[in-house]
Amino acid sequence: MTMAVNALRTGRLARCLPGCLQAVLGTALLMPAVALAGWDELNMTVGVTDLSAEVHSLHMRIFWICCLIGAGVFGVMIASMFLHRKSRGVKPATFHESTKVEIVWTVVPLLILVAMAIPAAKVLIKMEDFSDSEMSIKVTGYQWRWHYDYLDEGIAFYSALAPEQDLARQRGAEYGLEQFGDAYLRDVDNELVVPTGVKIRFLNTAADVIHSWWVPDLALKKDAIPGFINENWATINEPGVYRGKCAELCGRDHGFMPIVVRAVTPEEFQVWADEQRASAMAAAETQHHPRDLATLMASGEGVYSANCASCHQQEGQGIPGIFPAIAGSDVATGNIEDHVAMVLHGVDGTAMTAWSGALTDAEIASVVTYQRNAFGNEAGDSVQPLDVRAMRSTALNDANELDLGVSR
């Protein structure tokens, strides 16, 4: 397996070496940025919005300016190191202090900076213009998944690392990472589908800690801060799949909360939106139907893997001192209502967040039942979705009914 990854990687290295050479040559000849082989592994993406292209061109402009300055400074230094060495028998000059020279090398860089600041300010002003957006999507960061809420379409869902990749990364390299190719750690279970050619406003916020919603191809990166809402916008020009990551350290699984934006034509988007609404309605209708223990256990295992296992671990053993074990815990073997309440409302001041918003009544019923009857726990009892609904506090209930009505 290691051999396979190595072979894969050596192949990649061999492929991109010519790219490096060309990049070096490109630097030497001061060529404008052109599409070079392997370039995408070395440089910023041009992206698929007008703004991302402008950001890219700012990046290239300042890059070449830095290269020129570097070439000048290093050129003089290298020349000096060859010419003015004692071993060549030179006598040191004694000159020092020159106000004229000092003024020149203060003013010239200032002028270069002004030349750079003006286009940068223009792009920045455009980035901050949120007017006339045609669609708003609220993006909420959770440890460790994203929640997307299409404010006008009545669609809302969670999006987390694709389950098979989540399993792979938890089991380690021997699971076979190369089967995923370049998509490893970049696929999600539910993609954010958006229409092309529409000015979309993203409203970023978070439920627990600070996250940052970053999609390089859209040149969007804005922190998602609990209690605050940040704006961002993009008009995507081309249909396609654009991948991103959480960019702000948000705890243990910060590296495992990818973003996938799928841009489709407005017509296709309409079809997708209708399907989403229909399936959400169907799920809402059936979610409070009573289930037997086996059904709850089966669905609970899936909910547990997707939501609980990254902290409490696949076998419920936790991580001593950081994340409590569920196997044999007082909570999972004690009073069932306390157990449900802890899952619903979380534990203040710890990484245990309130799940009342994130999980449906059916999901909470399943996962609580599962925790009480797995990992050697033998509580033997179960809880029904309807019970969970009753146990949500009145205030929370009101808030969540709105939310859950349109959940998957």
Place this chain on the structure above:
Amino acid sequence: MSADNAHDGVTHHAPGDHAPEHGHGDHDEHGPASGMMRWITTTNHKDIGSLYLWFSLIMFFIGGAMALVIRAELFQPGIQIVDPMFFNSMTTMHALVMIFGVVMPAFVGLANWMIPMMIGAPDMALPRLNNWSFWIMPFAFAILLSTLFMDSGGPAGGWTLYPPLSLQMGDSFAFVIFAIHFMGISSVMGSINIVATIFNMRAPGVTFMKMPMFVWTWLITAYLLIATIPVLAGAVTMLLTDRYFGTSFFSAAGGGDPVMFQHIFWFFGHPEVYILILPAFGIISSIIPTFARKPLFGYDSMVYATASIAFLSFIVWAHHMFTTGMPLAGSLFFMMSTMLISVPTGVKVFNWVATMWRGAMTFETPMLFAIGFVIMFTIGGLSGLMLAITPADIQYHDTYFVVAHFHYVLVPGAIYSIMAATYYWLPKWTGNMYDETLGKWHFWISTVFVNVLFFPMHFVGLAGMNRRIPDYSLQFADWNMVASIGAFGFGFSQLLFVWIVIKCVRGGKKATAEVWEGARGLEWTVPSPAPYHTFETAPDITKHMVR
């Protein structure tokens, strides 16, 4: 006036028959105490300087080992070696150890050793405070490092301690805050001592504009420390009360603001960046003229540039926060002020190059490290200029491009300056020349590996690899493997440095008082090794070049 006072005090203290030149260590009333107690009770600036430098060297290997854990995990995609939580605490601790335990103590150690000798003073102004500032450090770091062995693990929310994430930590959090307070107290006391020494202890005739650049840069650095460390102390204390006493400074749910922490933190954090580099500028400004055999080009403008950098460092902090959702006016202001800071920094680089120009250079190890510093620090400075462009920064922010940038200014920047300073002054400290051949090997091996380590990080960063992740997608695999090879190469080549230093301490070719042909400054007028007490009578500076 103050210099005269110091002078009186010195002559009073040192009887006339004690010539500062020879054999002072033999007088038992002035020589060091023997055994361990010498180091515990010492108030001698040279002893304390050595303590700081050895402490820093030990921490360098501890922090380095943490970096190697990080690079070992990132050698291949997939999680192979450590849990993501431990990975996060490695990145956090690596930063805290390297910043507060390596670069800052090393600079304070150099200041202790060199500032009194450079300004013709017999010792630091406040010797007991000096002892105390050092001896706080081992305790602070014992506390910090002990958190790794606690049940809840070390701090894992990044060295920036952003809430609410940092508030999710276990109870080792309180120990981390306590350790940071200790480090801060040590730094502030050290800084007060340096300011007091420079203001009061200069030999008669050593005016401000005759002070060596290292003294100037440290004077300004000390002010930065005194101004910013209390801000850090305030920020972490607010975290502490949020965590344990129910306040809500940084919790929106209680009416606070998590972003306010970032503003306060970076109001400390950005001047801190210059605390980590201004003394380096001073070192380089001493070494390049020596080996170019030509006076520093533009001493006055170097002083003004340092002061401008220090001033500007207080008004650029929010460039660390371009993605937090600042008002447009804020983004524009911090973009412009950040770009502006490259002007005085450029002045420094241009002045070093002009000093080299038409000199008669030789390339002993200190000069190699100094030139390495100028080139690689400039690379880091230029990527810093790129990061100042706000719209582009939105793409660079929190990627490996940033990691590459600040490691270029800190490793082949700050660390190289410390290496250069060590090689430069080691003969003065020990009386022996270090092994020049091994020194050159150390430079070249380090320089090759440090670039193999950090240069590819620019690529993966631009291609989209975010920071502080224990696992990554396969398209970043090549360059991460390259960087990890560089990391191990660089890390292990530092053992060579330890060997060279130990070898030099134990013996070697005897050094002359001047040591280097082109050296100027009062430290080169005393014998090598420098006697335990120097300048008990103030030097007659009309006979010597002060800089």
